[in-house]
Amino acid sequence: MSVQLDENGQLRHFLTTEGLDPALLTRILDTAESFSGVIGKSVKKVPLLRGRTVINLFFESSTRTRTTFELAAKRLSADVLNVSVDTTTTKGESLLDMLRNLQAMQADMFVIRHSQSGAAEYFARHVDPGVAVLNAGDGWHAHPTQAMLDAYTIRQHKGDFEQLRIAIVGDIAHSRVARSQIHAFNGLGAGEIRVVAPNTLLPGDIDSLGVQVYNDLGAGLRDADVVIALRLQRERMQGALLPGEAEYFRHYGLSEARLRSAHPQAIVMHPGPINRGVEIDSSLADGPRSVILEQVTNGIAVRMAVMSLVLGLQPETAREST
C-alpha cells in the first residue's frame, strides 16, 4: 500500500505521481483550476489554511519551486517558515532528529526537497499522524508538483491527453521531473510519451515506464504536440557522460529549426532554470510556442490544490465559509 494514500484512496501526502489513478490526477488539475481564479483577483487570498503552519524544508537550493510553494501557502493563508539546510553537514541520523525538532514546532505540513531519492517517502513514514509531506523533489526519483503543473499547462493548451504525443528531451537519467512527468502523463492517458536522449542520459530499462525511446531528435520530435526540454547540469560533462555543451546543443538542443518536424501547433516547455544555448535556443524559449512562464504561474495554483487536498480541504468549503 502506498504511503501517500489513505485507506479511502485520498492523498495524505504527495510524494510521487506513480500509481495515482486518472480520477485523482484529474481532481488535482480541476482543483488547481478553481484556484487559478483566485490568483487573478485583486485579493489573492483564501482562508483555507488559516492557522496552519507550512515548513519549507530545502536541503537543495531552489528559487522557483520554493518561492511558488511559499506563495501557494500564503495565498491559502497559512503561516510559512523557510528552512534551508546545507546537505554537506547532514547525515541520516540528524535528518530524523531535525524532523522531530521541526515537528515539535507544531507544523502541519512539510514541503521537502532533498538530494536523495526516497527522502520524501522517508519523512512521510516518520512524521506524526496528521502531518502532511509534500515532495518538492527527491534525488532522481520524483518531483510530482512539477509534473502536475506541466500537466495543467498542457491541458490548458491541448485539452484531452488521449491524442497527444509528448516528447521529453534531455537528461532523463538524472531527472526526477522526467520520471514524474512520465507517470502523470501515462496516468492521464497520454497517447504517446517519448524520451529523446543520448544513451548515457537514459537510465536502464526506461521503456519499462511506458515510453518510446529515441536517440535521434528529429525522429523523436516528429508530429509531437508537446516538447519538453530538461535542464542539463554542468556536472554531466565531468562525469564522462557527454563530451561538451556545443555537441549536445547540436544534437539535442531545441531550436525553431529542429522543431519543424513537430506538429505546427506544438508547445515548448521547460521546468527551469534554463541553460540558454545548451538545451534550448533563446529565440525558441522566448518565442510564441514557449509556455515556460505560464508553467511558473500555474505552479502556484497547482501547489495550492495539492496543499488543500492533502489536508482534506476543498476550495468549495472554503468559499462557503467566507
Place this chain on the structure above:
Amino acid sequence: MSRILIRNARLIDPDSGLDSTGDIAIADGRIVALGEVSDFTPVQTIEADGQWAIPGLIDLAARTREPGATRKADIASEARAAASAGITTLVVPPDTQPVMDSPSVVELVHHRAEAAGAARVVALGALTTGLAGEQLPGMAGLAAAGCPGLSDGGYPVADSLVLRRALEYASTFALPCLLTPVDTALAQGCLNEGPTATRLGLAGVPAAAETAGLGRQMAIASATQARVHFGRLSSVEGVRLMTAALGEGRKLSADVAVHQLFLTDQDAMEFDPRFHLQPPLRDIIDREALRQAVSDGVIRIICSDHQPHDQDAKDGPFASTEPGASGIDTLLALVLRLVEEEVLSLHKALAAVTIEPAKLLGLESGRLAEGAPADITLVNPNAPWFCTNESLQSRGKNSPFLGWEFSARATHTLIAGRLVHQPTQ
C-alpha cells in the same frame, strides 16, 4: 573434558554421504564414535529423539564489527548469536579497524572469541597491507597467527600487478585467496541496474560491475599458482563466467550470500534500507541462475554475508544508508528452506555451509566423522518460528527476513565437544 553422548539422532554428514539413525560419542572435544556406540560412559547424554545431527555450520563471510565498530556488534555478541543459530565457525573478513594485516590484530580477535566461549571465530588475513592494494602484509606471520586464508575484505585490489604478486606470494604458503569480484568504478550504485532502480531514481549497478571484476581477477589468477575463491556472486552473467572457467578445469570456487537466493531488487520498491546490500539485489533471472548454479555445483558455498548495523546506519533515504544485512540468525533456516523448495538436496545444501567452506580453508571441522572436532548442531526440522526483532540474537537487527516464517531451527549446538546452546528449560 566432558564426555557427551548424543543418542538416537538422524546423522547427516554431507562429506561422507552418511544419513542414518545412530549415536555420537564425544570425548576430549572430538567425535570418538559414530553410529552404533557401545562401551562409552558419558557424563552427559542428549536425547535427540530422531532430530537431525549435522556438522556445525561454517559461515564463510560474517562481520563481527570488532575491532573498530563495536557500536554495531562485537565478537562476543555475534559468536553467541551464531552458536544459537547452529553456526559453529564464523569466518571473518579482514576489513576491521584496524585491518587484520598483522598477527597482533588476528590474535586479539582470536582471544576475544575464546573468551566469549561460543562459536569459533576464524580470521582471514588481509591480502594487502591495510587493504590498500599497494603492499604485501607478512602473510607467513598471518598464517602462523591462525589465518587459514587471505581476503581483500571487499576492497578489490585495483593494481593488477599488485594483485598478481599478492596471489603468487600467498601461494608460496598455500594460503587460499578470497577475492571480491567487483570493478569498483562500475559499482557506484545501490541497486541492480534495471526497471526498479530506474523507477526509484536510484543509481544502478550493472552486472558488468561483477563480470569486469571477475574476468580481470580470473585472468590474473591464471598467471599464478594461487587457490582463488570468489565471494558473493550476484548475477547470471557472473555465473556464466564461472561456469565457463570451471569447464576449462580451472581450480576456482565461488560463493553466494544466502539472501541473493531469496530476494530481488523488487523487494526494495518502498525504499526499505534493509534491502540496501552490496553487491546489490538483482533481478529474478539472476536469483534463479544463482539457485541453479548452487544446484549444479558451480557455486559450492553459501554464506550469510552477515553485516550487522546499528539503527542509525540503516536509518535514512535508501542510498544514504550503509549496505549490508544481518544474516547469521537465518542462515541455517534459509539453507534448509532451499531443500523444502526442492532447489537443493539435503546433502548438497548442508555441504554448502559445512564441508565445502572447510575444504576451501583447510579446516578440520565441517564433518561428522570419528576423530573430527565435535562441532555439531542438532536441528529440529519442524519447529516453526517467526523471524522478528526479538528473535534475532545478533545485535544487528537489520534482517531483510523480518516477518518470515521458518520451519527449521537449531536446538543444540556443540563446539569442540562443549554444549554452548540448548533449549531454555
